[in-house]
Amino acid sequence: MKLMFEKTVSLQLRLFVAVLLSIVLIFGDKYTQGGENIRTSLNTLVSPLIYVANLPYEIFSLSAKSLHTREQLLSENEALKKKQALQSEQIQQYEFLVKENKKLRALLGSSAKHPNRKIIAQVLSVHSNPYSHQVVINRGANDGLSENQAVIDDMGVVGQLTKVGSTTSRVLLITDNTHATPVRILRNDVRTVVEGIGKIDVLKLSHVPHSLDVRIGDVLVTSGLGGTFPEGYPVAVITEITRDEGQPFSQVFAEPIAQLDRIRLLVVLWLNQLELI
Amino acid sequence: MINRQMLLIAVSIFFALVMALMPLPFSLEPFRPDWVLLVLMYWSLALPHRLNIGTAWVVGLLIDLATGSSLGVNSLTYSVCIFVTASNFQKIRNFSLWQQSLLIGLFLTLYHLMQFWLNHFLLGVYFSPHYLWPVLTGMLSWIWVFLLLRKYRRHFRIR
Numbered sequence: 431m432k433l434m435f436e437k438t439v440s441l442q443l444r445l446f447v448a449v450l451l452s453i454v455l456i457f458g459d460k461y462t463q464g465g466e467n468i469r470t471s472l473n474t475l476v477s478p479l480i481y482v483a484n485l486p487y488e489i490f491s492l493s494a495k496s497l498h499t500r501e502q503l504l505s506e507n508e509a510l511k512k513k514q515a516l517q518s519e520q521i522q523q524y525e526f527l528v529k530e531n532k533k534l535r536a537l538l539g540s541s542a543k544h545p546n547r548k549i550i551a552q553v554l555s556v557h558s559n560p561y562s563h564q565v566v567i568n569r570g571a572n573d574g575l576s577e578n579q580a581v582i583d584d585m586g587v588v589g590q591l592t593k594v595g596s597t598t599s600r601v602l603l604i605t606d607n608t609h610a611t612p613v614r615i616l617r618n619d620v621r622t623v624v625e626g627i628g629k630i631d632v633l634k635l636s637h638v639p640h641s642l643d644v645r646i647g648d649v650l651v652t653s654g655l656g657g658t659f660p661e662g663y664p665v666a667v668i669t670e671i672t673r674d675e676g677q678p679f680s681q682v683f684a685e686p687i688a689q690l691d692r693i694r695l696l697v698v699l700w701l702n703q704l705e706l707i
Numbered sequence: 708m709i710n711r712q713m714l715l716i717a718v719s720i721f722f723a724l725v726m727a728l729m730p731l732p733f734s735l736e737p738f739r740p741d742w743v744l745l746v747l748m749y750w751s752l753a754l755p756h757r758l759n760i761g762t763a764w765v766v767g768l769l770i771d772l773a774t775g776s777s778l779g780v781n782s783l784t785y786s787v788c789i790f791v792t793a794s795n796f797q798k799i800r801n802f803s804l805w806q807q808s809l810l811i812g813l814f815l816t817l818y819h820l821m822q823f824w825l826n827h828f829l830l831g832v833y834f835s836p837h838y839l840w841p842v843l844t845g846m847l848s849w850i851w852v853f854l855l856l857r858k859y860r861r862h863f864r865i866r
Contacts, residue, residue, distance in 0.1 A: 441794050444760040448786035451764065455779030460829060476773040483728035483773075555730035557739065559776035560838070561826040566775070593775060600775045608830055628832060691733070 470571050473595030480566055480598050484554040546660055547700040549573055551581075553693055554598065563589075563603040563630065567696060570597045578658050580699045586664040586687035587611065587652060588696055603690050604665065605630055613650040613665050618643055621653050624666055624684060630691050633666050635682040640673055644682055660699055712865045716758060719746055719859065720766060728773055737840045740848040743770055744788060744818060748811065749856045751793040752800060754865065763789035777829050784821045788814050804850055812846040 551567040558564045569575055571594050579591045581601045589603040604611050605626040611633075614621045620643060624633045638644065648668040654661030666684035673680045723746040731739055743766060750758040767782035774781075791814055792799065799810060819839055826832050859865075 438756075441760065441790060445786060445790040448760050448764045448790075449783060452767075452779040452783035452786065455768075455782065456777060456825070456829070459778040472772055472778075476769060479724055479769070479773050480728065483725050484730070487730045556728045557730065557736070557774060559774045560737070561776065561822075561830055561832045564775045593772075607832065 470594055470596060473593050477595045477598045480554060480556050483556045487555045546702060549698050551696045551698055563606040564600050566598055566600055568598060570595045570599045572596045575599055575698060580659045582663055582697050583688045583693050587659060588688045588693060590658055604686060605633060605690060611665055612653045612656040614653040615644060616649040616651050624650055631685055633684045633686055638680045638682045640680050644668060646671060650684060660701055715863050715865055716750055737837050738844045740841055740845040744785060745845060745849060745852045747789055748792050749852060751789045752796045753860060755793045755796045759793040760786050760789050780825045784818050788818050808846045808849040811849045812842055815842040815845045
């Protein structure tokens with residue numbers, strides 16, 4: 431029988447325990463590294479939920495695909511074939527250049543570069559925390575992924591892996607305001623750091639002295655420093671420079687090259703062991 | 708019998724979780740009501756002996772994991788909100804529906820301000836008024852959530 435005034439733990443005590451546990455969790459999550467297994471299994475716990483939430487979108491896009499007309503498909507096919515022809519021409523050149531580069535490096539006596547291991551991943555469209563920029567992908571620890579791997583799309587750098595579950599993982603985008611990317615300017619090899627400010631189409635260069643040689647339209651590529659991003663992938667284009675001599679640093683803004691608001695297919699990269707040294 | 712009732716409550720929370728994670732068009736994204744919190748609030752008002760702070764904490768942790776926020780943020784804020792509703796359930800139950808929805812708006816504001824404050828401390832975000840849109844849509848949704856879940860509760864005789 432259920433008594434109306436049953437003796438139970440008081441609400442205040444419950445709240446106290448809950449708040450205490452939450453604070454322990456918050457600090458544990460923020461200030462400790464490691465615990466890889468615990469983190470992975472916790473993230474795996476919600477993977478089914480993410481796949482279920484993604485289902486309606488999949489169904490919509492499937493039905494949208496089946497409603498494509500024959501002409502649309504034909505023209506899309508044509509465009510893709512043209513693009514592929516152009517790219518395969520570039521690949522032929524690329525292979526020649528790689529060989530040449532190897533020879534030149536051998537002549538210089540520096541270590542050879544090897545291609546990175548990579549894997550294709552798809553973005554699951556689920557809602558994420560509104561205070562940060564992240565996406566969820568359909569690969570995880572089962573595919574060999576681990577935290578801090580670089581993620582790119584067909585245009586440029588997208589971000590890096592944070593929370594990895596066994597079948598899903600999260601990509602922290604370069605525009606998140608806790609993310610910073612070590613880059614160099616392609617034109618003159620000046621190294622700098624570009625950080626997110628929480629807007630999906632703006633990045634900011636941090637601590638730029640007034641004397642730095644930077645112009646609007648300069649392309650920033652990853653510098654390979656920092657041990658997360660392999661060298662040479664395009665990150666952003668400089669869009670705005672404000673040099674106010676009254677301020678200690680110039681304000682330099684850039685626009686990400688990857689279209690971060692409409693990413694669908696991504697490539698996850700592994701770092702070469704050689705580059706880590 | 709008790710297991711069946713807990714299962715039915717769990718099903719409603721599961722649906723709320725799916726609604727909270729489902730993709731919305733980009734322009735509607737800032738207006739998404741906090742479905743999970745609304746459902747938890749309803750159950751904590753209707754059946755405070757079945758569901759209160761403990762459940763809210765666990766569901767908050769699930770939300771943290773599923774939306775990728777720092778662990779513990781939603782656990783903390785959900786627990787505080789459910790504490791407020793569960794400790795005043797007898798008063799709140801007696802209000803009319805629109806008065807309830809105003810009160811719920813107040814609790815949702817509390818929730819979002821706590822969320823913002825924690826995220827300001829953890830991620831360094833700055834306040835923008837559009838973080839508070841879900842309060843308004845949540846107030847409007849409360850009426851429907853309340854009526855729907857009351858029907859659900861009465862139909863399956865969850866006590």
